[in-house]
Amino acid sequence: MSDPEVLRYTAFSADPAGGNPAGVVLDATGLDDAAMLAIAAGIGYSETAFLTAPPAGLGGAPGRAFTTRYFSPLAEVPFCGHATVATAVALAERIGPGELLLATPAGTVPVEVAAGPDGALRATLTSVEPALEDVTGASVAEALTLLGWTPEDLDSRLPPRIAYAGARHLVLAAATRERLADLRYDFDGLAVFMRGLDLTTLQLVWRESADTFHVRDPFPVGGVVEDPATGAAAAAFGHYLRALGLVGSAASLTLRQGEDLGRPGVLGVELRPGETRVRVSGAGARIPGDG
The missing domain is CATH 3.10.310.10 (Diaminopimelate Epimerase; Chain A, domain 1)
Structure with missing residues (x-):
């Protein structure tokens, strides 16, 4: 298979030089755990998010629900907030702002993306049960x-x-x-x-x-x-x-x-x-x- 497209976004800042950078792979179809870990290690950010098709019965609007996994350079983590925000902004630039639904290893995480008065995209995630x-x-x-x-x-x-x-x-x-x-x-x-x-x-x-x-x-x-x-x-x-x-x-x-x-x-x-x-x-x- 061809190498997946790897995007780089920062989260919790509208300035690319601020916030926390994350890798985003919007189509990780066909990647196994070892491949995802290798990509995350190569990027070197604290986490990279990998998206695939949602599990059956997840719900959400068509084309706006995904399975999402997160890898640091050393291991998979169950959930990552900044990589979720980065992913949501990357998706909003491609499919438009609105509601998203992510099936993560920690549970289902709804995310809403909207453009602020200055045009900057802002994502709001709702955590799993704390x-x-x-x-x-x-x-x-x-x-x-x-x-x-x-x-x-x-x-x-x-x-x-x-x-x-x-x-x-x-x-x-x-x-x-x-x-x-x-x-x-x-x-x-x-x-x-x-x-x-x-x-x-x-x-x-x-x-x-x-x-x-x-x-x-x-x-x-x-x-x-x-x-x-x-x-x-x-x-x-x-x-x-x-x-x-x-x-x-x-x-x-x-x-x-x-x-x-x-x-x-x-x-x-x-x-x-x-x-x-x-x-x-x-x-x-x-x-x-x-x-």
């Missing part, structure tokens, strides 16, 4: 050691938890913006620790205000030092805040990520009364010169 679980003090202590943090570096108002909305993330809150900005960690050691807890990233956060947070996401299990913008973690964090009563049942949150990497991005997180799933939104743009 969850929150406690984490042991020993695990927190090990994570802090691997990060080079101390217990005093944590904000006690946002306690450590493992949050899930398609992938698992350990939430650790920094007491200061300076602590969050100074990220130097044991790459191999943290990867081993994370695999032991089946974590996709660490969601490191600093609360700027009641509804604005700065976040960073180490991703050594994917072969990447840091993810510039992490939609799955944003959804999980939205649930974390609501489940712990740190925000109301209705909330509109802003997460700023990538600034410390020189790739600033903005992730919108929306919580709605009576709904358990979390909406995450952001702009997207094609990266010039991607062929």
